[in-house]
Structures are given as C-alpha cells and as structure tokens.
Amino acid sequence: MLSFKPLFLFFLLLTPLCTSIDTIALNQLLKDGDTLVSKDRKFELGFFRPDNSSSSTYVGIWYADQPQKTVVWVANRDNPVNDSSGVLAINRYGNLVLSAAGNISIWSTNVSVDVQTRSTFVAQLLDSGNLVLFQENKSESFIWESIDYPTDTLLPGMKIGFNWKTGLEWKLTSWNSKNDPGTGGYSMRMVYNSTATPLFVLFKGLSKYWRSDPGPWPNFVSNDEEMYSYFTPSENGSVARAVLSDYGLYQHLKWSDADDQWEETFAVPKYRCDKYGQCGANSICSPDNVNLFECECLPGYEPKSVNDWNQRNGSDGCVSMRIGGLKCGNGDGFVTVQRVKDPDASNAQLVKSMSAKECEQACLNNCSCTAYMSIEWEGRIDCMTWYDDLMDILVHTELGRDLYVRVDKIELAKHTNKSKGFLRSGGLAIPIVSVLLALVLIIVFACRRHNKKSKTKDYVEVDELEETGRHPELQYFDLSTILAATDNFSPVNKLGQGGFGTVYKGQLPNDQIIAVKRLSKTSGQGVEEFKNEVALIARLQHRNLVKLLGCCIEGEERILVLEHLPNKSLDYFLFDHRRRSLLDWDKRFEIINGVARGILYLHQDSRVRIIHRDLKTSNILLDAEMNPKISDFGMARIFHGDQLQDETNRIVGTYGYMSPEYAVFGRFSTKSDVFSFGIILVEIVSSKKNNGLYQEDHSMNLIGHVWQLWREDRALEIVDSSLESYQSEEVVRCIQVGLLCVQEDPEDRPTMAAVVFMLSGEASPPVPKQPAFVFRKSPCSNTDPSVSKESCSINDLTITKYQAR
Structure with missing residues (x-):
C-alpha cells in the first residue's frame, strides 16, 4: 500500500503548475506554443496565426483571459515565420531575437547594449502590455520597450508624437487586412511645424485622409526632449484601447465584461465631411446641410466645376470670383465664417501673443493673406494667418472658431447688405442674435405660463x-x-x-x-x-x-x-408593384446611406446613446425629395455611461426585423438596431418583405433566400426587377453589408460606423457568416407553445403584449 506522501507527490507530478512565467532570460527559449503571461494575467505574449488556415506565424501580445484573442502588438508583422519552427530568445549580444528553422533571423530588437558588464539580460511582459528588455541589475532602466514601436494599437499611456533625443516617432500603422498584420495603407501621426499648432493626421498612403482639430489636448506633453499626446481611457479602471483599422477608422474601444465584446466610444472619420478635403479648396463641408449636398464655397469663391457641383461632387473645390486677383488696399475686408474647424495650416503662419485687431491688420497689410483666425492657446491669444488656398474646413456647431475670409470690396458690400437681415458667411446663416433671443424668450415665457x-x-x-x-x-x-x-x-x-x-x-x-x-x-x-x-x-x-x-x-x-413628410413611408413605395418603380437605384442607395447615418447618430453622435428597438421600413418616412427620416421613438431606450446592453421581459418591435437575442432572450443593444438595419437594407434592394416565403417548400424567408443566392454567387438575382439600371458592384456591396448586419452573433455584426464606411466604399466588407432566422418559422406557429396567439403582431404592427419566457 502506498503511503500518503509518495501518493501525493505522484499526483503533484501529474498536475500542471498554475504559475505563469512573465520573463525570458539568457539561454531561455520561447517556442511556438509557449507563452509569457504578465504578473496579474492581464496580457499574454506568444505565437499566433491571424488566419487559422494559414501557416504564417507571428509573435504578438494580446489580452489574457478574454474569450477572443485581441492582438495589440506584433513583432514581426512584415516578416512572418512560415511554419512552427519559430523561437524567441535573448542572444549573446543582449538583443531579443526571433529566429526560424536554420537559425534564420526573422526579427530583433536591434539595439546596441554594453555586453562587457557581464550582466544577465532579461525580457519581461508587464501588466501594462509593454514588453521590456533590461539588464538584470538595472531593471528600472529599459534598453528597449515595445510601446516605443506601436503597430495598430495604443494601450493606456502609449504615445503618438516624437522623441527629439532618440529620433523616435511614435505612430500607428494599420494592418493590411483583418488576417494580415503586415504594415497597411493607413497611419496616424502627429504633425507639427514651428509655424502652426500640432495636430493628428490620419494618412492613406502619403495623402492626408483625416485631420484633427489643432491642440491643445489634455494629455499633451511638449519639452526639449519630447512632444507627444498619450492615450488615456475615458473611464478610470476600464480596459480600453485605441486602434487604427485596416480600412482607415481610428477608434477608441472599451471592453464590456457583461457583453464579452469591445464597445466603440469614439471613432474618426465618421462622416463624409470628416474626410480630408472632401469639398476641395476654399469651401466648407457641412454634414447637416439642409440641401443634402455638404459642400459650399467660401465667401468670394465659386465652384471650380459647376457641372460637378450640380452632380454633388465638390472634390475640385472653389476658385476666387475676383477677376485678376485681389487688389490689395482697394476696399477689401473680411467676412466672418462662424464656428468652423481651422483650415489646414500647411500654408499658414502663427504669430504668438497678438490681439484680434492686430491680427486683422497684419493680414490686411499682406496682399497674399487669404484669411486669419484668433486662437486661444496656452493662456494667450495667438494670430494664425493663411496664404493661398484654404483647405479642409468643416462646420463645427459647438467647438469651432470664427474664420475671417478676405474678400474684395464688391463681395464685402454684398455681405454688408445682407447683415441688415441675415449675414451669410460661406453659406452659414448668422441671425441678428438680439432680436431672435428676445423672441425666443417671449415664446418660452408664454409657453411656461400656459x-x-x-x-x-x-x-x-x-x-x-x-x-x-x-x-x-x-x-x-x-x-x-x-x-x-x-x-x-x-x-x-x-x-x-x-x-x-x-x-x-x-x-x-x-x-x-x-x-x-x-x-x-x-x-x-x-x-x-x-x-x-x-x-x-x-x-x-x-x-x-x-x-x-x-x-x-x-x-x-x-x-x-x-x-409633415409628404411622401409617406418607405414601405408604401417598396412593396407596391406600381410605386416601387419610382425608386431608382440611385435614390435607393441615398435612402440606405441616409438611414445608416441616422442610426449612427442615435448610437454614437447624439448626446446620449439611443437604441431605437423598432426600426422597419414603415418607420422610415420620406420628405418631398424622397430623403429618409427615422420616426417612431416610442420604444427607444437611452443607454447611460458604460451601459452596452439591457434586458427586458417585454418584447416590443416587429417580427421579421427583430434580432434573435432580442426576440428570444429580450437582450438588446446597438447591435439589435444593426440587425434591423440589415433587414431594411435587403428589403430596399429587393422590394420584398423579409417575412415572405421564397422557397418551393415555403421554408425560407428573404434573408435565408439571399444567403443561399450569395453562397452560390447569384446575389444579383434578388435585385428588384423594376430597376432598369444599377451599378452591380454597389448593389453587391449593399447585399454583403446587409448580410453582415444580420449575422446571428451580435459580436459578428459591424457597428454602424463600420457600416457607413463599408457602404461608402472606403472599406472592403469581410465575408459574412450565416444569418440568423434563415428558415422561416412564424412566432405565431402552433408548433411553438411558448408564444400565445394574442402576443403576436398581425400585419407587421408593433408587438406590445407580454409573453412568457
């Protein structure tokens, strides 16, 4: 009979140790399949394959103990190991080196270290997600650290900017694609020169793609050695990161333990106006322009191409209306364009500590000066003056600054005359504030008394x-x-x-x-x-x-x-065999984009996050120009603060548009609205109702039918036969986005920000997975005893009854 002590030792040998290793020392190897785990199990380092079907292997860092592997840093992003022979170790020169079969060097920290000290070199993965290299007797002084070489992700405390002393530039570069961490086409960098304020610029290749407002920023540091801004989560203690996607979207994301997924808290660029130079030179881009064309020329300018302007293409911008140029000192002056994003400062000059009056006079005295702006910066008033074309001006209703655009005396007289009623500066109506304020106060007072x-x-x-x-x-x-x-x-x-x-x-x-x-x-x-x-x-x-x-x-x-919207609702046209022909493809595509932007506003850009919960074609109303407007907010919910999901025992909405997690479990989130949008999108393309039957055995609804056609590469067969012409590529993209939106797992569905990007063609949609509710089964079916007949909506009306769980 075995004694207790040998038996205990026997089982101890069979049991894997629970301790984790966070360091690599000299003569230690990290092989494919091994990992380092930080002290408090926050991050993990090891070998990974972005696409399980590929042999390309990378060394990276990801969050530990999360259901999905979110990679935040990649060592050999442009030089993968093509098999499982990769080994990470510290060589005799004190560098951390990744090598493959045949002792081929794949990647190295490549720093010069003093090996004469006979000190042991150690690499350690910290709980901040930073992989550091140091000498054992100098653990407080890092020889190399991964946060100095970010890939597509910023973790809390990581920087974008410059280290003047070492020559390092901290910047983000996107992955090539979702399954390829190689250096992609987008980069986020800090841009600074001595004549302008610093700002962030998102580049697509070498071209500017998006530009931030100039500083100052709350997390900005500038001294003789460094200039940078560091990433800080919006909520203390939350697991958060910033990432630059492979399709050019810069996002702040926060992890939701309740939902086991990342929730977007901030993203740019989101709208057409956010894209750099969307309206070309000497113009203003206004995302809420009532005319639905976002571009307007600055005062004193006219469209360079009237034909393009009429076709709602403002990329060529505007040119001066002044024949022979501005005649300096001949009665010229300035027209105020209120609350706009500063024009690009590439051709600007900054003079510190200059009053607004002095700034105006300085610009007026220089015939090449086209505009000026007074800027509050670090507790003083500075003067920014622009020369030549004015680029990338965006209307900011709350955060913008006044821009003073130079015009000749003829243009100045026009605006002076208009100021007797409304002064229009670059298309922005500036009312006589005192009169309107008095009227508003009178109306409000009267309403309150009533x-x-x-x-x-x-x-x-x-x-x-x-x-x-x-x-x-x-x-x-x-x-x-x-x-x-x-x-x-x-x-x-x-x-x-x-x-x-x-x-x-x-x-x-x-x-x-x-x-x-x-x-x-x-x-x-x-x-x-x-x-x-x-x-x-x-x-x-x-x-x-x-x-x-x-x-x-x-x-x-x-x-x-x-x-009042005179053209009723979208379903009034879509599902009538005569009226549907009034909606050509261009108009349908405008409606799709308009609805997407409206939902994005609800989810992300309004003062509170709003879940509509009853999105459907009958709740999309059309104005006189057939532009869409989302209506019926009776069942909408507000999400506050960190809230990402909610649950209810009262199921409201319309069958056929409900997401599976909501219809079955009562859980709703922004992804519930995304599901409904996906249904609407496919219905707009096809002019068919999702609740219809589209198979001989009557087993498949519209989404199931579209999915089947998509898999057989016959997706265009679903397009409404009344459409005489359309762009096949655009339609296929819409169908693909629709299928992405109706995937069964909410985590797989895109955010509305991603949807808007994909619809615009700025991003390539990924391959969708099988949608939910492929096979049609009526919630009122006799085969489902859990749902009572009176709980079901008839004729697509909203469900308002309680039902058993």
Missing part, C-alpha cells in the same frame, strides 16, 4: 418634461388647436396607424402642414412611453430623423406634433 395654468394631476407637467430632456424650443398646443388643424381627427386626414395610435395630417392657422400622432387610449403606450418619445425626439437634431415640433397633453389626450 402650461402652469393648464396643469392638473392627470397631466405630464412641464418640470417632468424638462427632467426628461425638454427643449425650450418645444411648443405646447391646446387640444382645440389640434382639433381645428385635423378637422376633429377626420378620417379623411388619416395618414396611417401604428401600434400606439393614429397619425393625421393637419394644418395650423399659419398654414403650416403638420403630422399629428394621437396616442390611442387603448394602446400599450402610456405616460412613460409618451414622455420618453417627447424627451428623445426633442433632443435629437439630425437631417435623417423626424423633427418634433411640439406636443399636446390634456386629460387623457397625449399628442405629438411632428413635421
């Missing part, structure tokens, strides 16, 4: 609406006004009906046409949902969202007053 007089305990009080996001511009209508406008809710004025009530067309006494949404007394939407919709729509300002004009709350009546 509501205080009409309050009863049954009403939603003004203060309650203010707490939920009430805007002072919101009007409050008497019920008598609404009744008169709609002819007592006449059936003749009925525009449509949804799950929560009926929408009527109305006309106010000033002849303004409105849409009146009357909450049904028997609907599932109560006071909370109504307050929710009012609060949400009132704070949302985007050209692809329906605008709220006001509301009415009297007794049991709860009414929304919205802008």
Whole structure:
C-alpha cells in the first residue's frame, strides 16, 4: 500500500503548475506554443496565426483571459515565420531575437547594449502590455520597450508624437487586412511645424485622409526632449484601447465584461465631411446641410466645376470670383465664417501673443493673406494667418472658431447688405442674435405660463418634461388647436396607424402642414412611453430623423406634433408593384446611406446613446425629395455611461426585423438596431418583405433566400426587377453589408460606423457568416407553445403584449 506522501507527490507530478512565467532570460527559449503571461494575467505574449488556415506565424501580445484573442502588438508583422519552427530568445549580444528553422533571423530588437558588464539580460511582459528588455541589475532602466514601436494599437499611456533625443516617432500603422498584420495603407501621426499648432493626421498612403482639430489636448506633453499626446481611457479602471483599422477608422474601444465584446466610444472619420478635403479648396463641408449636398464655397469663391457641383461632387473645390486677383488696399475686408474647424495650416503662419485687431491688420497689410483666425492657446491669444488656398474646413456647431475670409470690396458690400437681415458667411446663416433671443424668450415665457395654468394631476407637467430632456424650443398646443388643424381627427386626414395610435395630417392657422400622432387610449403606450418619445425626439437634431415640433397633453389626450413628410413611408413605395418603380437605384442607395447615418447618430453622435428597438421600413418616412427620416421613438431606450446592453421581459418591435437575442432572450443593444438595419437594407434592394416565403417548400424567408443566392454567387438575382439600371458592384456591396448586419452573433455584426464606411466604399466588407432566422418559422406557429396567439403582431404592427419566457 502506498503511503500518503509518495501518493501525493505522484499526483503533484501529474498536475500542471498554475504559475505563469512573465520573463525570458539568457539561454531561455520561447517556442511556438509557449507563452509569457504578465504578473496579474492581464496580457499574454506568444505565437499566433491571424488566419487559422494559414501557416504564417507571428509573435504578438494580446489580452489574457478574454474569450477572443485581441492582438495589440506584433513583432514581426512584415516578416512572418512560415511554419512552427519559430523561437524567441535573448542572444549573446543582449538583443531579443526571433529566429526560424536554420537559425534564420526573422526579427530583433536591434539595439546596441554594453555586453562587457557581464550582466544577465532579461525580457519581461508587464501588466501594462509593454514588453521590456533590461539588464538584470538595472531593471528600472529599459534598453528597449515595445510601446516605443506601436503597430495598430495604443494601450493606456502609449504615445503618438516624437522623441527629439532618440529620433523616435511614435505612430500607428494599420494592418493590411483583418488576417494580415503586415504594415497597411493607413497611419496616424502627429504633425507639427514651428509655424502652426500640432495636430493628428490620419494618412492613406502619403495623402492626408483625416485631420484633427489643432491642440491643445489634455494629455499633451511638449519639452526639449519630447512632444507627444498619450492615450488615456475615458473611464478610470476600464480596459480600453485605441486602434487604427485596416480600412482607415481610428477608434477608441472599451471592453464590456457583461457583453464579452469591445464597445466603440469614439471613432474618426465618421462622416463624409470628416474626410480630408472632401469639398476641395476654399469651401466648407457641412454634414447637416439642409440641401443634402455638404459642400459650399467660401465667401468670394465659386465652384471650380459647376457641372460637378450640380452632380454633388465638390472634390475640385472653389476658385476666387475676383477677376485678376485681389487688389490689395482697394476696399477689401473680411467676412466672418462662424464656428468652423481651422483650415489646414500647411500654408499658414502663427504669430504668438497678438490681439484680434492686430491680427486683422497684419493680414490686411499682406496682399497674399487669404484669411486669419484668433486662437486661444496656452493662456494667450495667438494670430494664425493663411496664404493661398484654404483647405479642409468643416462646420463645427459647438467647438469651432470664427474664420475671417478676405474678400474684395464688391463681395464685402454684398455681405454688408445682407447683415441688415441675415449675414451669410460661406453659406452659414448668422441671425441678428438680439432680436431672435428676445423672441425666443417671449415664446418660452408664454409657453411656461400656459402650461402652469393648464396643469392638473392627470397631466405630464412641464418640470417632468424638462427632467426628461425638454427643449425650450418645444411648443405646447391646446387640444382645440389640434382639433381645428385635423378637422376633429377626420378620417379623411388619416395618414396611417401604428401600434400606439393614429397619425393625421393637419394644418395650423399659419398654414403650416403638420403630422399629428394621437396616442390611442387603448394602446400599450402610456405616460412613460409618451414622455420618453417627447424627451428623445426633442433632443435629437439630425437631417435623417423626424423633427418634433411640439406636443399636446390634456386629460387623457397625449399628442405629438411632428413635421409633415409628404411622401409617406418607405414601405408604401417598396412593396407596391406600381410605386416601387419610382425608386431608382440611385435614390435607393441615398435612402440606405441616409438611414445608416441616422442610426449612427442615435448610437454614437447624439448626446446620449439611443437604441431605437423598432426600426422597419414603415418607420422610415420620406420628405418631398424622397430623403429618409427615422420616426417612431416610442420604444427607444437611452443607454447611460458604460451601459452596452439591457434586458427586458417585454418584447416590443416587429417580427421579421427583430434580432434573435432580442426576440428570444429580450437582450438588446446597438447591435439589435444593426440587425434591423440589415433587414431594411435587403428589403430596399429587393422590394420584398423579409417575412415572405421564397422557397418551393415555403421554408425560407428573404434573408435565408439571399444567403443561399450569395453562397452560390447569384446575389444579383434578388435585385428588384423594376430597376432598369444599377451599378452591380454597389448593389453587391449593399447585399454583403446587409448580410453582415444580420449575422446571428451580435459580436459578428459591424457597428454602424463600420457600416457607413463599408457602404461608402472606403472599406472592403469581410465575408459574412450565416444569418440568423434563415428558415422561416412564424412566432405565431402552433408548433411553438411558448408564444400565445394574442402576443403576436398581425400585419407587421408593433408587438406590445407580454409573453412568457
């Protein structure tokens, strides 16, 4: 019989040790399959293959103990090992070296070290994600560290900028593709010269692709040895990183333990106007331009190509209207263009400590000066003057600075005359502030008095609406006004009906046409949902969202007053065999992009993150020019702070547009809306409803049918037969993006920022996985006893009943 002690030792030998190694010392080898793990198991270093089907092997660092391998640094990114023979070790010269079969050197730290000290050299992986090399007796002084050579990722504390002493430049460079960590075509760098303020520039190859606002930044350091800005997470303690994607998107990402995925907190460039020089020289790019063409010429300039401008292509920019150039000192002056991003400072000069008046005079005295700007920088007022063309100007409603553009006396007179009413500077209307402010104050005061007089305990009080996001511009209508406008809710004025009530067309006494949404007394939407919709729509300002004009709350009546969109909803055209031909491909593609931008605004760019939860073609309304606007926010939810996902026992929305995790488990997130958008996109391409049957055995819905055609390389067969012409490449890209959006796992679905990029053609969509709900099974089917008949939506109306889990 074995004694206890030998038996214990026997099992101890069979049990793998739980301790992790975070260092490589001289004469130690790290082979393919081995890893280093940092002290507190935050990061891991080892060999990896981005594509499991490939033999290309790299040494990299990734987050430890995460369900997915997120690589943050790659050593041999441009020189992979082509088999499993790779070995990482410290050589006799004190360098960390990666070699392959035949002792072929693949990569090295390549630093000069003093080997005469007879000290042992050590490489260690720190909990910061930094791989460092040092002499054992000088562990506080690093010979080399990986954070000095970033690849596509910044970890907290990592820098972008310059080390003047060592000659190092800290910059990011994208991967070639998702499965190729080689140096890609995009780079993020700090750009600085002595005549301008520093800024970040995203390059595509050698060309500028995006440009930040100039500093100062909160994490900016500048001294005799270094100039840099370092990455800091928005929330202390959160696991966060910044990454430059292979398609040119710079993102700040935060890890969600609850959702086991990365959540985007910031991204650029997001809009067409963000792209460098989108409108060419001497122009302004305005993402919320009411004319839907984002480009406008600066004062004193006109389109270089009128034909291109009419075709909504402003890349050639604008040229001066001055014949023979500006005649210096001949009555010329400046027109103010309010709140814009500084023009590119490549052809600018910065003079420190100069007042605005002195700056104006300095520019006026130099005939080559085209514009100037007074800049507050490090507690002083500086003067920036531009010469030659003005590039990359973007409207900033909140953060921008005033730009003073030089014009001749004729142009100056035009703008002086306009200032009697509205001064237009480069297409930006500048109202006479004092008059309008007085009017606004009068209206707000009157509205508040009216509501205080009409309050009863049954009403939603003004203060309650203010707490939920009430805007002072919101009007409050008497019920008598609404009744008169709609002819007592006449059936003749009925525009449509949804799950929560009926929408009527109305006309106010000033002849303004409105849409009146009357909450049904028997609907599932109560006071909370109504307050929710009012609060949400009132704070949302985007050209692809329906605008709220006001509301009415009297007794049991709860009414929304919205802008009237004359062309009804998208489904009105798509699913009618006669009307669908009115939507050619160009218009459909505009609608797709408009809806995508609207959802992106909700998810990322509005003051709060908003999940719509009921996106469908009937909730996409069309204005007079057939431009899309997202409507019906009764079921929307606000996410606060770090919240990435929520769960509910009350399933609301429309079957056919619901994501699987929401329909089955009640979980919703931004990826739920992405799923719904994917359905809408495919419906727009095909003019077919997702809930239809598209196989002989009636087993497959639209998404399943599209997926089958996609796999057989026959995707274009789904395109609406009424489309006489279209760009095949553009349509296929839309179908591919749609399939990416409806993948079963929310983690696999792209963000709306990525969707917008892919639709624009700026990024190549990856290969989609099989979508959810490929095989059609009605939620009201008798084969599913867990769902009651009365819980199901009929005729695509919104679901409002509770159902068992």
